[in-house]
Each structure stands twice: as C-alpha cells, then as structure tokens.
Amino acid sequence: MATTAPAHSPALTFPRPIFAAVSPHPFLQAHLSAAKTSTAALRANGRTPHEFRAPGVNTRSLTHCNGSAVVRLGNTSVVCGVRAEILKEADIPGGHEFSPQPTAEGTDEDDREEVDTLRLVVPNVELSTGSTPQHIPGNAPTSYAQTLITRIRSLLLSTRLLRASDLRILYTPSTNPEDASEDAETQLKGYWVLYLDVFFISIDGNAFDAAWISILAALRDTLLPHAYFDEEFEGLLCSDDPVEARRLQLRGLPVPSTFAVFEGRKEDGGEEVDWVLSDPDAFEEGVCQENVCVVVDCAEGKKGTKDAVLRRVEKSGGGVVEREAMKGLVKRAIDRWGVVEAALGQQS
DSSP states (O other): OOOOOOOSSSOOOOOHHHHHHHHHHHHHHHHSSSSSGGOOOOOTTTTTTTTOOEEEEEEOTTTTTSSSEEEETTTTEEEEEEEEEEEEEEEEOOOOOOOOOOTTTTTTOOOOOHHHHHTOOEEEEEEEETTTOOOOTOOOOOHHHHHHHHHHHHHHHHTTOOOOHHHEEEEEOOOOOSTTTOOOOEEEEEEEEEEEEEEEOOOOOOOHHHHHHHHHHHHHEEEEEOOEEEEEEEEEEEOOOGGGEEEEEOOOOOEEEEEEEOOOOOTTTOOEEEEEEEEEOHHHHHHEEEEEEEEEEEETTSSSSSTTTTEEEESSOOOOHHHHHHHHHHHHHHHHHHHHHHHHHOOO
C-alpha cells in the first residue's frame, strides 16, 4: 500500500538560547538587520544600538567602611568599599620630598606624583563565585581582574581624581622650638591611604564602567575621621566625633562610556553594515572584536560639547571607528555623563 508524503514538512527551528549559543554572530545580526533603519534596530537584549542601561546606585551599603556603594547596570552588579588606613610619616621608606604646606582651597595643584609614588590609593578587584562562567573558584586572580585593576588605577592617576591635600595629616606645633617669636612650621605627620575594594556579584558585560561608577559613588560617600598628632602621646590619634569627619573633595566627575563594534556580514549581495553598540552586555562582548572606551567630564560646565572635557580614549581591535565615527561616540558619552551624574546626585 503506497503512502503519500505530507504536503508541508515541519520547519526546523531552534529556541533562542540555542540559536544564540550555536551561531552568535548570525543571531545578533538577524536582530539588528530586522529593522529598515539603523536607528530602529533592536539588539538581542531589546535595546537600541545607542541605548545604555540605566545605572542603579545605592550608597552607605556597608557598615564597616569609610564609604561604600552598590551599582547595578542591568545584570552586572558590583559592590565597592573604601577602607582608610593611616600611613605614618616615619614608615614611608626613603622619606618623602613633598611639601607639607596646605594649598589654598580650589587650587588645582599637580599632585599626581605624590599620590602615585606613595601609593595613597590602592584599587583591588575580586570576582565572586558564579559572577561569570569564566571565573573558577579557588584559582589565582585572573588576567581579567588584573586588567581591570590596572585600568582603574591608571584612570585614577590620569584624571587626578583624588587630592593629596585631602589625604595629608598635618601638625602645627603651638610654639616654634627654634625661635619662639616666629610661627611654627607645619609638619607632615602622615597620610590617609585609601583601599578601594571592588567586588563583582555578577558580570553581564561592561565591567569597567560598572566598577568605575561604583568607585565614584563610594568616594563621594567617604568620610575620613579627623586625624591629629598628639604631643603628649607623641603619635597620631583619630577623633570619634562624626561631626569632625570630612568628605573628599574630588576633582570633577569623569565618567567612562564603553562601546563595542559589531561588524555585519554581507548576505545575498547586500552591503556590509556595522553597528556601534553602547554599553555591551556579555553576549555582545563575545561577538564583537573592536571596543572603544570614552571618558568625559562635564562637571565644570553644562552638558554641552563645548564644556565637556575629554579625559581619555581607549580603543582595541578592528578599524571601523575612525575620526568621524569617534565624534559621534563622544557625543553619546556626553549624553551618558548626564544620566550617571543624575544617578549619583540622588545619593548625595
């Protein structure tokens, strides 16, 4: 007895997660190419190519820190705690060559060498168990974490975010031991050393931006106790009066914006189309070969191009983003600065 084939064969389909895992590049290109215009294109995560994830910021999250913050960008969550410890002048190896005289308020002195040489700011990055599939518990610190530490410390120094005058512990004797008729000279007795402990709870792309925003929020939340030199005790003491504690006076508000370039492939004789994706997630970072990070600071003026200060540009891989394309990324970074500044301002 003869059998007849069905009129229509069932279509071969894959669930979204399997399609993304087996063919990540065609999966992302299918989403971006579905729209008729690049501005209407949607990524696999539902965002447009220019759209950033809204930052969630919560400060004063840790009880036993001088300052702390929890920041969330989508599914990327990070905690930053600031620990302040005293470095006595006598414990500085080889002495020091920096002037202990206090500078006038508002003076933009070049004290990067002082902060760098004495290592007055020490960032550290840790990945929690389960934060990312690439992190295996019990292993030595990964190159990923080490790279983040290097980039964070470099940006802290290049932007001169911290003032050495905020970290100096000074002492002025009541009388001049050499000449009682003259005022005594101010002496440097030590420094506050800030340890920035960044701990990732989960990583879903753009770890650097999340870590830096958490550092900014934690430093703005930091309170340093009043430290003074006691003549009778002949040592440094700290006041337990919270009224005498003081905040750090940061220089500006440098905010990084990271972009990933997705290079489209030619299909059916069509033209190759490239997309520059703002704030890439972990899936997009695995597909894209070119990355750009733009750091801008608009703290001294309005959120306009004229008033923005370009602090740093980092670029790795590829050759899609050239001079003209970079101008557009700077504009995106300036718009992003206003969003981050508003999120941090709500915690002040």
